[in-house]
Amino acid sequence: MLKLMKLEIKKYKITGYIRNVIIANLIISGILFMVIFASKADMEVPFSTYNDAVLLTGTIVRATFSIFAAVIISRIIIGEYKSKTINIMFLYPINRKKIMIAKLAIVVLFAFTSMVISSIFANFSLYILNIFVNFIQVPLTQEILVKSLINIVVYSAAFSFVSLIPVYVGMRRKSGSATIVTSVILVSLLNSGNSKNSLGTIIIIPLILAIIGAVAAYLSIKDVEKVDVLNF
Template identity: 40%
Template sequence: MLKLIFLEMRKHRFARNFGYAAIANVGILLFLIMIGVVDWGAEDYAFITYPSSFMLIDTFARVTFIIFGGALISKLIISEYSNKTMNVMFTYPIKRHKIIAAKLIIVFAFTFFMIMFTDLLMGAILLTTDHFYPFITDELTGKQALQLLIKYTISSLSAAAMALIPLLFGMRKHSVTATMVSSIFLVLAVCSGVNGPSVSINSIIVIPLTLGAIGLWIASLSLVRLETKDVN
């Protein structure tokens, strides 16, 4: 399976996606700086505490890379169905479900890694900035840091699984547009704020976990359907 994953990554020149992800991280950083400057002095200042600061960072990371995951599904799976290149791949002496599984593992792993990396990178920048120019009112204890790390590791895993949900809509008519639109609607629904930057739908832990489970179910369903409807 690992060899198949590396072959898929090489075929699609996957290394370029890390460059695009770096550009996305620069964009996220600029947005965070803009929010920090424009919102300065407000009663509900986004960066007033560490929990609210990290929630804002994680929200931007999830929005960006769930949509990025949808783009990867479109490129690695949906476009190959619509271009009929998937039929050629299915003639290889490799089980069909392994081919799709390798692609889905790539999407899941990349989405999880980039959300975690972005959370850690932006968190490190936040801590460094606050050290030299204090603006956060509370202190980050070791216990609190560990709790936040566990929380956002779980959040990243659920978001990576959630990023597989657009596969259901894209596979209906092998539509790249449907895949991307469903990704956008997904992040609008899940990452929308309920009461300012400190509370979002994603903070209700049962919702992202349920959607993550649905994403994994959709991925497993697509593997089952390979032998029937999707191939015919």
């Protein structure tokens, strides 16, 4: 399985997305900084505690990289079916399901890693900014730090599997665009409202959707041994 994943990563140059992740992080941090400075000038800071900061940054980061995951799905799964290049891989003496699971695992790992690292980077950036601007009066304690890290890991794990839901739609519609649009709709629904009261912050909802994502991924590949690629 790991060898298959390495081959896929090398084949599609997934490591090249690291540059895109870095750019996205810089943009996210830049937007947060502008919001803080603008709010500070109006005496209306968007959050006053580190818990609120984690909620806000988490919402933005998860939305961003859920869509990133959909783009990768569109490229390494839907795109291969549409171009029929998946036939080449299916000629290998390897179970088709293993090939598809390897692809899905890449998507999940990319989404999870990107969300965790980006959330930590965004919050660290805010911590450094707070030293100079002092928009959060509450001190950062070890308890808050540990709770925030647990929050980041749990939500990132859940949303990385939620990112698999578009796979089912993309395979059914035979469209990469449908995959990305489905992801955008999911992100919009989960993050509508403010960061404190959005559906995505109610942990049970992302967990339920994560299970749905895993089931959707399974349903997308369960008949891969029987389905003729030429009919895609």
